Amino acid sequence: MFKKILIANRGEIACRVIKTARKMGIQTVAVYSDADRNALHVKMADEAVYIGPPPASQSYIVIDKILEAIRQTGAEAVHPGYGFLSERMDFAAALEAMGVVFIGPPSPAIEAMGDKITSKKLAQEAGVSTVPGYMGLISDADEAVKISGQIGYPVMIKASAGGGGKGMRIAWNAEEAREGFESSKNEAASSFGDDRIFIEKFVTQPRHIEIQVLADKHGNTLYLHERECSIQRRNQKVIEEAPSPFLDEATRKAMGEQACALAAAVGYTSAGTVEFIVDGSRNFYFLEMNTRLQVEHPVTELITGIDLVEQMIRVAAGEKLPFKQEDLKINGWAMESRLYAEDPYRNFLPSIGRLTRYRPPAEGATARGGIVRNDTGVFEGGEISMYYDPMIAKLCTWGPTRGEAIEEMRVALDTFEVEGIGHNLPFVAAVMDHPKFISGNITTAFIAEEYPEGFQGARLGEADLQRIAAAAAAMNRVAEIRRTRISGTMDNHQRRVGDHWVVSIGERDFALRVSADREGSTVHFADGESLRVSSDWVPGQSLAHLQVGGEPLVLKADKIPMGFRIRARGADLKVHVRSPRAAELAKLMPEKLPPDTSRFLLCPMPGLVVKIQVEEGQEVQEGQALATVEAMKMENILKAERKGLVKQIRAKVGESLRVDDVIMEFE
Structure with missing residues (x-):
């Protein structure tokens, strides 16, 4: 058995391999970039070797740097994890030439099956049922559009060396095929060092x-x-x-x-x-x-x-x-x-x-x-x-x-x-x-x-909202008692905590009464329903484990003015707990409106501007591509939401932007 292995990867998969190697009594070597100098996989490994700048193309997928790390540490074998070099035949072959064991398949098998075009041809030759598509190399976007039309839309545009959803697009028409080909090709080159693309029929309603x-x-x-x-x-x-x-x-x-x-x-x-x-x-x-x-x-x-x-x-x-x-x-x-x-x-x-x-x-x-x-x-x-x-x-x-x-x-x-x-x-x-x-x-x-309009948060049913209202009322009582004790006078005359409250969750108001004893609280609702609440939660804890109506309930709870921010079962809720008079007055408060940003294209995520597709003074149409921002190895094409005229372009290609930085302004 090996005495020392190197993990040619990062993040959770590197940590995962280290755990098993440690269990087997095998020493481990981590590799890391500048961005990962303090990463968990570096801390867990027995040794760690620096391999370069943050971009994977300058560190994790540079074969010579991994080979040098092997020479420095004397590792006998390499586990590639997934992504990066895990399906690179030339990497496996280089290890074999060094006399280092690749913890994976032999390089001819990677060449045969790791390449999606070759593997599909081999599957067809073996009589395996395959999805219709074009397995040849595609030279440019025009050819991609032509082939897509011959196969019939929708089509799947895929990087031959791809994986993990990188370099993959679905196209429903010629315009999307052209855009998808270019983005897939760029992503494939950036993530895998291989920009070959193939196209196949997208099977609807598949598992x-x-x-x-x-x-x-x-x-x-x-x-x-x-x-x-x-x-x-x-x-x-x-x-x-x-x-x-x-x-x-x-x-x-x-x-x-x-x-x-x-x-x-x-x-x-x-x-x-x-x-x-x-x-x-x-x-x-x-x-x-x-x-x-x-x-x-x-x-x-x-x-x-x-x-x-x-x-x-x-x-x-x-x-x-x-x-x-x-x-x-x-x-x-x-x-x-x-x-x-x-x-x-x-x-x-x-x-x-x-x-x-x-x-x-x-x-x-x-x-x-x-x-x-x-x-x-x-x-x-x-x-x-x-x-x-x-x-x-x-x-x-x-x-x-x-x-x-x-x-x-x-x-x-x-x-x-x-x-x-x-x-x-x-x-x-x-x-x-x-x-x-x-x-x-x-x-x-x-x-x-x-979720055709995207995810807007989970919508909880009436019973779930009622249980959360009961929990919030009971938690608020605990918080109020603590507050009165802290602010109490020296003779211990403390403000009495009221029994009647209104719990507001979105548009829903629950008028209720809280009666407490040493074991917990019983929350009585205006409609005659009551729920028993018990918990060991104390103010300041971000996680509340409760029993509500005899059933367990776990809430992530952060204090906000007159209530809590509650997160549970996919819902993110502002839950206000007010006295009846305060609840009445709250309804008279004007609603704060968000600022109007309709004249701006804002950067939706932290990323790098890789392309500006329009010019100042240009008229753009709804759905037209305006700019491309790369983040976490994925290209994101930003499109116009409506017809307009580009007044000013504020961002430059190669510039790193934060969330909501202005890319361009419209008339």
């Missing part, structure tokens, strides 16, 4: 289901069942689960055997994933093969009990797989929510900054009989940079059934505290409560169909 394969160097190729990855946004997976709620045993077996046959045909070893599109009749079509560990591998580990990183290391060291296909059973259900540094209320645009608060839920067994796991690469006080993928953590839960795994995820999300940046916790929490998701009747169009 994205993938098979995890594992193969050793002794001829054993097995499948570890499937993962459902249909909850996607911009082709980037957001929520995954294992197994799929859609497959039956016969389809699972057929997909697994086909995935293994494909892997064996190219001499594949190590962990890999064969991805399929599955239609409503359970017909499946080969999509691509990822010749690396997948981001969502933890859900497979939770239902099989197998550490995939450990098996990758053992296979690379020449060991046989210690189990057979018949040993690989499905135990329970697992969910994964990807926590991203992006603001769901601003169309999921990237967010950067310092994590002023980062408190994940406790990992391990729960009181309900489930399991919580959080794979992360950040820490409280750490910085989220604009240079890398916006994923902060992967929150995973396990339960005996799908319903129990979902409930474990709901509780875990409610107890996950993140402050300082925009993040998508409210969105994934809302999905967990969505009836369509709960039913399992989902497709890759779920987010586009269910």
Whole structure:
């Protein structure tokens, strides 16, 4: 077995590999850029080597710098994680030439299956059903438009060396095909150092289901069942689960055997994933093969009990797989929510900054009989940079059934505290409560169909609002009692805390009375309903664990004037608790209107201006591209919301902008 391995990656996947290596008694070497000098993976590793400036193109994907780090440290093997160099045949070949083991497949297998164009041709030759498309190289945007028209819209424009949603666009017409080709090509060059593009038919109403394969160097190729990855946004997976709620045993077996046959045909070893599109009749079509560990591998580990990183290391060291296909059973259900540094209320645009608060839920067994796991690469006080993928953590839960795994995820999300940046916790929490998701009747169009205007926050039902109102009233009473004690006179004559309150949540007002005793409070509503509230919450705590009406309730609670900012189940609420007279007066207060920014194009996220597509004095039409801003390896094309005349362009190409910086002004 290896004594020392280098992890050619960063963030949560580097931390994930280090944990398994440490468990196996293997020393680890981290690599880091200027932006990651204080990163968690650097702190966790036994050694760390500096490799250059923040952009990945100048550090993490520069092969010579990784090879030099290997020479400096004497690492015997390299785990590439995912992204970066994980599917670069020339990197695996360079390691082989050095006599260093690549913890992944052999370079010919990467060349054959890691390239999406080649892998699809091989799948077709092997008789595997594939999605219609054009597998040749496409030279320019004009050719891309022509080919797209021949295939028939909608089409998927994809980077041949891509992964993780990078270099991928859906085009519904010629204009989108032209824009999509150029953006995909630029993103592919920036993220992978390979700008080749191919185009295939976009299958509407599909489910994205993938098979995890594992193969050793002794001829054993097995499948570890499937993962459902249909909850996607911009082709980037957001929520995954294992197994799929859609497959039956016969389809699972057929997909697994086909995935293994494909892997064996190219001499594949190590962990890999064969991805399929599955239609409503359970017909499946080969999509691509990822010749690396997948981001969502933890859900497979939770239902099989197998550490995939450990098996990758053992296979690379020449060991046989210690189990057979018949040993690989499905135990329970697992969910994964990807926590991203992006603001769901601003169309999921990237967010950067310092994590002023980062408190994940406790990992391990729960009181309900489930399991919580959080794979992360950040820490409280750490910085989220604009240079890398916006994923902060992967929150995973396990339960005996799908319903129990979902409930474990709901509780875990409610107890996950993140402050300082925009993040998508409210969105994934809302999905967990969505009836369509709960039913399992989902497709890759779920987010586009269910949130066509973007995410505006979860809408809680009357019963949930009433429970929150009761909790807020009880918490307010605790806060008021503390305040009177602090401000009380020396003879202890304290202001009496009232019983009658009005709790306002948005447009909804709850008139109520609070009667308290040593065990808690009973909240009586004007309609005759009452709810018993008990908790050990004290003012200043940001997380409140309560029992309301005999059921548990977890609230993230921050104090605001006359109330709380409450976050629960994807909802972000201002909850005001006022005396009846104060509530009456509050309704007479004028509403503060937001400033008018309609004459400006504002930068929606921190990023780099890579293109200005218009000139001063130019008339623009609704939907016309105005500027392109790059953030976290993704290009974002900003378009005109209405017809207008460009008065002044204030930003320059190459300039780094903050959120709401003015890019241009209109007449």
